[in-house]
Amino acid sequence: MARRQDNRGVAPYSRTLRVNQVLRQVVADELERLADADERLRLITVTSIESTADLRQATVYLSSLSDDATAALDQRRAQLQRAVASQTQLKRTPLLSFVQDPAVVTGNRIEDLLRQIKESDTAAGRSEVDGGDDNYR
Numbered sequence: 001m002a003r004r005q006d007n008r009g010v011a012p013y014s015r016t017l018r019v020n021q022v023l024r025q026v027v028a029d030e031l032e033r034l035a036d037a038d039e040r041l042r043l044i045t046v047t048s049i050e051s052t053a054d055l056r057q058a059t060v061y062l063s064s065l066s067d068d069a070t071a072a073l074d075q076r077r078a079q080l081q082r083a084v085a086s087q088t089q090l091k092r093t094p095l096l097s098f099v100q101d102p103a104v105v106t107g108n109r110i111e112d113l114l115r116q117i118k119e120s121d122t123a124a125g126r127s128e129v130d131g132g133d134d135n136y137r
Contacts, residue, residue: 016051022088023058024049027096030083040072047101051094058094061101073098 028046035041045063052058062069073080077096085093 016053016055019055019088019090020049020051020058023051023060023084023094026084026087027060027080030080034072034076034079038072038076040066040068041076044069047104055090055094056092058096060096060098061103062098063101063104065098065100070098 024046027049031041031044031046035044043064047061047063049061050059080096081093084090084096
């Protein structure tokens with residue numbers, strides 16, 4: 001007789017994904033607090049966080065990342081990690097690194113290309129209308 005597998009208490013997704021969600025919330029909240037004191041952090045949005053399987057490192061993906069914001073994040077890294085340590089119950093606090101989200105960069109590039117296509121189509125349509133046949137007057 002085959003044993004029935006007991007799935008009670010099993011999370012529907014992995015621990016790393018759950019930790020990533022918690023880290024994202026903690027880092028986003030702390031960045032919001034820091035933005036009050038440091039204007040270089042004002043227009044930064046945390047889009048996601050990706051941790052390694054051993055949770056020693058975490059990459060924080062941001063919607064935009066200027067040189068000023070990078071410098072501010074480097075200065076505030078220890079403060080952000082302390083916030084993570086105090087607000088989570090992890091054995092060790094992951095080392096945070098900050099990068100611009102490639103999905104946002106790609107999306108912005110696609111929007112620019114679509115805008116250029118639309119503008120060139122609009123300009124081509126105007127020239128056809130303006131230089132059209134005089135019989136339609």
